[in-house]
Every structure is written in structure tokens, then in C-alpha cells.
Amino acid sequence: MPSSDGKERETMSTSLADVAKAAGVSNATASRVLANSDYPVTEETRQKVLKAAEALDYRPNLIARGLRTEQTACVGLIVENILSPFIPPITRGIHDYLRQHDYSGIIINADWDPVAETKAMADLARRHIDGVILVESYTRSSDEVARLIDKPHIFVHRLFNSLNPYSVVPDDRHGARLAVKHLAGLGHQRIAFINGPAGWDATINRLAGYQDELAAWNLPFDPTLVIRGDWEVQSGYSAAQQLLALQSPPTAIFAANDLMALGVVYAAQGAGLRVPEDVALVGYDNRDFSGFVRPALTTVRMPCEEMGWIAAESLLRLINQEVAMIEPVLVKGELVTRQSCGAIQGEWQFEPEQGSIIRRQYQEEGNLTAPAA
Amino acid sequence: MPSSDGKERETMSTSLADVAKAAGVSNATASRVLANSDYPVTEETRQKVLKAAEALDYRPNLIARGLRTEQTACVGLIVENILSPFIPPITRGIHDYLRQHDYSGIIINADWDPVAETKAMADLARRHIDGVILVESYTRSSDEVARLIDKPHIFVHRLFNSLNPYSVVPDDRHGARLAVKHLAGLGHQRIAFINGPAGWDATINRLAGYQDELAAWNLPFDPTLVIRGDWEVQSGYSAAQQLLALQSPPTAIFAANDLMALGVVYAAQGAGLRVPEDVALVGYDNRDFSGFVRPALTTVRMPCEEMGWIAAESLLRLINQEVAMIEPVLVKGELVTRQSCGAIQGEWQFEPEQGSIIRRQYQEEGNLTAPAA
DNA sequence: GTGAAAGCGCTAACAT
DNA sequence: ATGTTAGCGCTTTCAC
Numbered sequence: 153m154p155s156s157d158g159k160e161r162e163t164m165s166t167s168l169a170d171v172a173k174a175a176g177v178s179n180a181t182a183s184r185v186l187a188n189s190d191y192p193v194t195e196e197t198r199q200k201v202l203k204a205a206e207a208l209d210y211r212p213n214l215i216a217r218g219l220r221t222e223q224t225a226c227v228g229l230i231v232e233n234i235l236s237p238f239i240p241p242i243t244r245g246i247h248d249y250l251r252q253h254d255y256s257g258i259i260i261n262a263d264w265d266p267v268a269e270t271k272a273m274a275d276l277a278r279r280h281i282d283g284v285i286l287v288e289s290y291t292r293s294s295d296e297v298a299r300l301i302d303k304p305h306i307f308v309h310r311l312f313n314s315l316n317p318y319s320v321v322p323d324d325r326h327g328a329r330l331a332v333k334h335l336a337g338l339g340h341q342r343i344a345f346i347n348g349p350a351g352w353d354a355t356i357n358r359l360a361g362y363q364d365e366l367a368a369w370n371l372p373f374d375p376t377l378v379i380r381g382d383w384e385v386q387s388g389y390s391a392a393q394q395l396l397a398l399q400s401p402p403t404a405i406f407a408a409n410d411l412m413a414l415g416v417v418y419a420a421q422g423a424g425l426r427v428p429e430d431v432a433l434v435g436y437d438n439r440d441f442s443g444f445v446r447p448a449l450t451t452v453r454m455p456c457e458e459m460g461w462i463a464a465e466s467l468l469r470l471i472n473q474e475v476a477m478i479e480p481v482l483v484k485g486e487l488v489t490r491q492s493c494g495a496i497q498g499e500w501q502f503e504p505e506q507g508s509i510i511r512r513q514y515q516e517e518g519n520l521t522a523p524a525a
Numbered sequence: 526m527p528s529s530d531g532k533e534r535e536t537m538s539t540s541l542a543d544v545a546k547a548a549g550v551s552n553a554t555a556s557r558v559l560a561n562s563d564y565p566v567t568e569e570t571r572q573k574v575l576k577a578a579e580a581l582d583y584r585p586n587l588i589a590r591g592l593r594t595e596q597t598a599c600v601g602l603i604v605e606n607i608l609s610p611f612i613p614p615i616t617r618g619i620h621d622y623l624r625q626h627d628y629s630g631i632i633i634n635a636d637w638d639p640v641a642e643t644k645a646m647a648d649l650a651r652r653h654i655d656g657v658i659l660v661e662s663y664t665r666s667s668d669e670v671a672r673l674i675d676k677p678h679i680f681v682h683r684l685f686n687s688l689n690p691y692s693v694v695p696d697d698r699h700g701a702r703l704a705v706k707h708l709a710g711l712g713h714q715r716i717a718f719i720n721g722p723a724g725w726d727a728t729i730n731r732l733a734g735y736q737d738e739l740a741a742w743n744l745p746f747d748p749t750l751v752i753r754g755d756w757e758v759q760s761g762y763s764a765a766q767q768l769l770a771l772q773s774p775p776t777a778i779f780a781a782n783d784l785m786a787l788g789v790v791y792a793a794q795g796a797g798l799r800v801p802e803d804v805a806l807v808g809y810d811n812r813d814f815s816g817f818v819r820p821a822l823t824t825v826r827m828p829c830e831e832m833g834w835i836a837a838e839s840l841l842r843l844i845n846q847e848v849a850m851i852e853p854v855l856v857k858g859e860l861v862t863r864q865s866c867g868a869i870q871g872e873w874q875f876e877p878e879q880g881s882i883i884r885r886q887y888q889e890e891g892n893l894t895a896p897a898a
Numbered sequence: 899g900t901g902a903a904a905g906c907g908c909t910a911a912c913a914t
Numbered sequence: 915a916t917g918t919t920a921g922c923g924c925t926t927t928c929a930c
Contacts, residue, residue, distance in 0.1 A: 218924090551917045
């Protein structure tokens, strides 16, 4: 309803046409300056348009732009489960990169269900997203994705069959070498390895790194010191019981993830042994609990946020056709030294939780508004 | 480029017009059946359209629809940090509800920065999202949000000043009562409370619940048994040291979160005491580590996913104008009984991690494709 | 360097 | 019950 005094659209947002009219130029010109087109415009008219846009508080309608340009500045993230431990940090990395480049991300949980993944792809296609990042997906090849959605895509942290193009994965072989190197450097000669289950890339690569590094130190590879777990605490516990009951037990244990490392701690305690004094221990992943369990776990950090932003960066390159294809990227983590390996002496406090650091800082600066009551 | 044999748009997606032509009806009719309009259409033509759409593999262009209807079927989620512990499960709940109703969610991390939140709101407005959910935000009132974006909004898990309209928050007072009730029911008379820092709703409400329940059991409220922590492990550790050194120490401790409860475990161990035999312990939150630390923590579950889907449900109601306003919703969690309180006897295994359950099931069913090598 | 005009794919008046 | 048509807000040829 136009109001009686001629001022229409009081609640409506201002459109490009409004700005153009106010600046006394055509829609086309207004668009050229406000959409950052590289089309030439006199500095004078440019300023007129900019000022009018400012005055009217103009915000481009990305839906309209998207319809016209077939570019939505939006990418889809198909994750298996946002509750899975590495997914939040990976998506954090992705979002940070996207946001810096004025892109947004739409997340869909597929729960390791190929049918859900297919449906997710179709839904994203309806929204005309510019590209897709598949996080921890393992049921599809690049070709399968291409068949379902005609947009660029990237895989991040594939758990299986990782060395494909268009994928960003952790360098687990390197990470395992870091762990073993650290223990060997501390003088350990019998270093056991509690590995993950068969079929996982992480299992294969961490074993390879373990063997690489033993060889580098001229330490023998003893198969009785390698036990397979299933990633969970309980399996690390059982594996460690087995190892510690050996005729000549290991003096150090490298567990292929922090969950199993925690199991090792409990098994050692159950056997009346101290970590690190009687058995040194290194885990893998640098999970959020690893800094506040007791002893705090020395571990290899999984470079989740880096994988995320590298993936986002690669995807945007693909979208902008700066490259036609992405070779597999291996991302390295580093060793995080804490108590469980025996390298650190002296006083030690429990680490604060990672996700809340910013909140705490903000709070300490006195910005926190407590309720009146 | 049309190909020579007359088949154009081989790669282009089919539009509504294509379907209409194929079905021999007008665009309007095709739209009416395919957009699920309640406008009357003969069953016969409906079937014609549906069949044509099926045959042409028609997928509506949500961008075009959005431009026309001013409804994008997309909502914005402003979260403080996706790495913060409750945010993934809350967003999971939100996404699950949204997805069931064919909505999508765009996440923006604001990192407890009011400026970032303001910018996030502006960015979402440009995308013409249908509504906003603010997760753990505490810097804005409803009015402030309304001033920035002319769309419905809901707050979830506000950490401060929670009893406002348009918000969905945990019923911490009830949760604290559950914890104390459990300990009192086990026969404990001196139940200490390690609370959170001042200024938080959770601190105020959990204290109130603690007092409520003591009163219900005719137990005296002893202020020397209430100590303030800062939510982190270290503070629970210090607080417990203090409590256990008391002239007449408590026989049970209720910690206002699981992080501090873990600190209590370490303090007890340091003092040569066993949990639960010498001190019973109940935490709060049911964090993912609570099931696999030792002893596993009895705790009150934070109803994150429920809060998420209730928030999403409320927002969609607001969007569809089924309601004009949302009263504050209090969501209850329940007690999760594990080892630390002493109520459970006998054998016990470390719990598997929550986020991976589906993956594991899927894997066990033999769907996991291991690489050839 | 600037403007006029077409049109992206869809829905919703309005006509029939 | 169905069709015709206008137009959402933007970008982009194509004239000038």
C-alpha cells in the first residue's frame, strides 16, 4: 500500500533501481559500480552511485543476482555427521575461508548413508550452489559426484581410498613418523604400535610411517609389538594389557589415536605401572580431551582447520576456473608434546578447553553482561 | 550452442517451461502442480505434468522461486563457534528439523564478537534468508536483532539473561535437582556443590536447583560446601582439594559441569581417595568424554539436540505466521547414571564415542569399501 | 562511458 | 480449471 504522501515502500528494502534513480544514472551503470564489474565507469559517476547507495543503505539482493548470473556465492558441505570429532574443526576451516571471500556454506548431514548423500546432492543442485565439499565421505568417486551435480567438488579427509584427485587429506605417514621419532629420540628401543582396524587409509599410512621411522633409527620391526584396535578406548585398553604382559614388554607405546591412547593409560594404571615413567605413550589426533586427561597426552595434531581452508581455497579456484583440476593434497600436522611421553618435567596445569578460549578472553575483558538479578 | 540435430540445451537443466510444453499445459498450471500449490487442478492434468516432470528430470530452481516469492526456504544460524562443545549437537538438532521440512541452514561463526554478529546479520539479509537462529549469543536483545534484520528469529541456549521471549534454553534448575536427588537418594547427607562463575544463567539456576532439592530432603544448606569454579578442569581440581581438606568433608560432590567433575576425580586420586567409594560424584552436561573417562561420570545430560529442533520448529512457525511470538521454552535433560556416583555395580566397559556410532554400524554391516591395495 | 531493454525461472494476479 | 501476462532485482548484451 502506497502511503498518501507518495512515499511508497517504507518497509521495503531499496533496490538497485532506487539507487540508480537517486544517483541520476541508469540501472546498468549503477550495477556496474555496485557489482564491482571491471567495466569502465568514470570516477565521478562511480562516486555518485556509491554515495547514493550509502545514503539509501542499499544491500544487493543476492537471490536476484544469483538468478541472473547463475552464481550464488554459496557452496554445499556434505558432512557425514557434524557430531563426529573432526568435522567441526574442518567445517570451521572451510567457513573461515569462504567467509573471507564472501561465500556462504550450507551444511547437510548424510550419516554415512549413500542414499542421503545422493539426496543431499540433488537438494544442493536445486539451490544452484557453486560447488560442493564432501567431508569424510567414502562412498563415492569423483565421477559419481560429477554425475549427480554439475559443479566443482572437493573431498576432504577421505577415510578410504584417499589418493584421488580433488581431495585434501592428512599426511598420516608423516604424522606417525613424528610420533615414533619423538619416542626413539627419547631413547626408546622397543616401541609398540596400536593401530586402527583394517581398511582405513589412516591404518595403512600410520603403519607405514611407524615402519619408516623405525628403519631410520635402525630399530628392528617386531610384529608382536603391533596390535590392531578399533579406534575406541576399550580396544586400546585390551591391546595394552596384551603388550604389557609380554615377556619383554615395550618401554613405549604409540597408539594410532587418542581414544586408544587413553585406553593404554587405564591399562597401565590397572597393571600398577606409571605413564610415562614405566611406559611412555604417544597418541594421535590431538582431540579436545587430550589436554586435560591425566597424564595429558602427547599426540600428533590432525590438521583439520588447515584441511578445511585448503579445501575451500581449492574449490573456489575450481569455481573461478583458475584451475581445471586439483591434485591430491597431503596436509601435515605436528607433534604436541605433553606429559604422557616423559619429555616434559615439572609443574603442569590442566589445559583449558579449546573451543571456549575466545569466550573466556571476551569474558575476562569485562564484556560479559550479567543479568541484573 | 544448439547442436546440429536440433537438440538444444543438452547440459542445461530443464525449466518449468520445458515441463509445461512437454505436458501440453501452460506454465501456470505446471507451476501449480509442481510447487504444491493448493490451487485446484484436475487430477488428469496433474498426472500429465507430474509425468512430464519425471521424464525430464525436472528440478525447480529455488533461486528463481525465491526471487518471486521472497521465500528462500533457507535460515541463517549465527553460532559463536562451531568448536564450542554444545554447538555441534544444537546445530544437528536444528538441521534435522529444517531438513525434514525442506529448509536449509547457513552457518556463520561470530566468535563472541558483536561486530561480527552484526555483519553476519547483514550478510544473511542480503541472501534473503527466511529467519535466523542465534546460538549461544548473549550480546543482543530481541529488539536489537529485529533492528538489524526484518525476519523472525530465535535464541537457543542463551548463556545470560535467558528468560526472554523467542528463546529456547535448558532447564538447569531442574537438572541440578536431578543430580542432588540422585545423591540424596543414595543416602548422602553432606553434598558439596562446585558451581560455575558469577554472571551465568547456568550458575544461578543450578544453584537454585541444588538448594531446592536439599530442602526437599530436609538437608541443611551449608555455604562452606559451595565453591565457585570457572568451568575448567583446573578449577574443579582446586575446589575439590579445598572441599576434601575440610574438617568434615562432603561424602558427595555435585559439579556444575563435567570438566570440573573431572578435576574432582583427579583431586580425589591425589588425596588417595576413591571415586565413588570415598566420594560420590555427579557432573553436568554429559560431554562426549564423560562416558570414557575413569570412573565414567554420572551426569545430567544437556538437551542440545532437542533445543535445536525445538528452536527450528518455533522458527518455522514464526516464518509461516502460525504464531506471532514464542514464549521462552525450558528444555529438560535427564540423569545419565554411570560409575562416579556409586549407583552401578559390576562389570563395565568404556563407552564408545557418540559421534561415530552410525559410522561404526554402517561399517559393521559390511558396507565399508576397503581400498584394493 | 552510459543507457535501453531483454531476460534469468518462477509465481500470482487476472482473465477466461 | 486453465491460460495469459507481468514482474521479482539483477546483469549484460547491444546501441549510441
